[in-house]
Amino acid sequence: MPKTIVVTGTATGIGRATINKFAAEGWNVVATVRKESDLETHSDLPSVKTLLLDVDDETAAGPFAQLAQEQFGRVDVLVNNAGYYQMGPLEGTSMDQVHRQYQTNVFGLLALTKAFLPSFRAQRAGIVINIASITGDQGYPYNSVYASSKAAVAVLSESLSIELAEFGVVVRAILPGLHATRIFTKIVDPDPTTVRYYSGPDAVSIPRGKRILGAESYWQEFRNAVLGHPSDLWNTLISKPGTTPVETEV
Numbered sequence: 001m002p003k004t005i006v007v008t009g010t011a012t013g014i015g016r017a018t019i020n021k022f023a024a025e026g027w028n029v030v031a032t033v034r035k036e037s038d039l040e041t042h043s044d045l046p047s048v049k050t051l052l053l054d055v056d057d058e059t060a061a062g063p064f065a066q067l068a069q070e071q072f073g074r075v076d077v078l079v080n081n082a083g084y085y086q087m088g089p090l091e092g093t094s095m096d097q098v099h100r101q102y103q104t105n106v107f108g109l110l111a112l113t114k115a116f117l118p119s120f121r122a123q124r125a126g127i128v129i130n131i132a133s134i135t136g137d138q139g140y141p142y143n144s145v146y147a148s149s150k151a152a153v154a155v156l157s158e159s160l161s162i163e164l165a166e167f168g169v170v171v172r173a174i175l176p177g178l179h180a181t182r183i184f185t186k187i188v189d190p191d192p193t194t195v196r197y198y199s200g201p202d203a204v205s206i207p208r209g210k211r212i213l214g215a216e217s218y219w220q221e222f223r224n225a226v227l228g229h230p231s232d233l234w235n236t237l238i239s240k241p242g243t244t245p246v247e248t249e250v
């Protein structure tokens, strides 16, 4: 019997590419979109049921989890992909913008995860995949709000991966770099001790650079690069973002 995956934020980008991949591999898919005008996005894919969900609405999480389970009888995987990018200097960012960024990227994700956990615990199986970002691993300038929200996603995933292991629930974070491509190729045969999965050439090279340089030297090199003075060592160690588009059609 095919397994069922729920993916949030699938009208475009990584979410849409994820739907296409899992549908092509024979999964049952529950896709969410935020706007009614996007409800037909996956209408060419018979194994995909598309539902409306704004993850900002925490009261919708419980009823949505119930509805998602009713589509195919059970849910095996939840992918918390919905998110958006708040960029700019903190000084010019209103607290309302800060709250809205956290509402979508962190609080909405937590609310939805909570809503699926009772059924995952009852079936003693379930996978939660949270889409974080390489910015959650290191803070780029003009990214303090987005980067900190994604750092929260990475770390809460680590906490939950341990907290829920005894119930058979697996939690993983994916940290895409810019131009995230082949995002799911690294979770085909996961190492049970690995929680963070880096995706895209820039994201993959960053933890490798940290290991080679050590935390303090890495930070100095990173700082110089971001300030416009990358060293030859930095240019050798750290890859540029990939250029393969995530979506084959736009």
Ligand SMILES: NC(=O)c1ccc[n+]([C@@H]2O[C@H](COP(=O)([O-])OP(=O)(O)OC[C@H]3O[C@@H](n4cnc5c(N)ncnc54)[C@H](OP(=O)(O)O)[C@@H]3O)[C@@H](O)[C@H]2O)c1
Residues within 6 Å of the ligand: 008, 009, 010, 011, 012, 013, 014, 015, 033, 034, 035, 053, 054, 055, 056, 081, 082, 083, 084, 085, 104, 131, 132, 133, 134, 175, 176, 177, 178, 179, 180
């Ligand atoms: N692209 C990158 O380089 C990159 C790198 C690292 C991490 N990420 C992360 O990857 C995830 C997907 O991003 P993407 O690059 O694929 O961007 P995208 O094309 O903009 O997709 C984001 C999706 O999330 C949806 N969304 C936003 N706010 C929502 C809300 N409140 N409720 C429900 N859905 C909502 C959007 O819906 P609407 O179309 O209705 O706005 C859209 O479908 C995000 O979490 C992002 O932070 C992306």
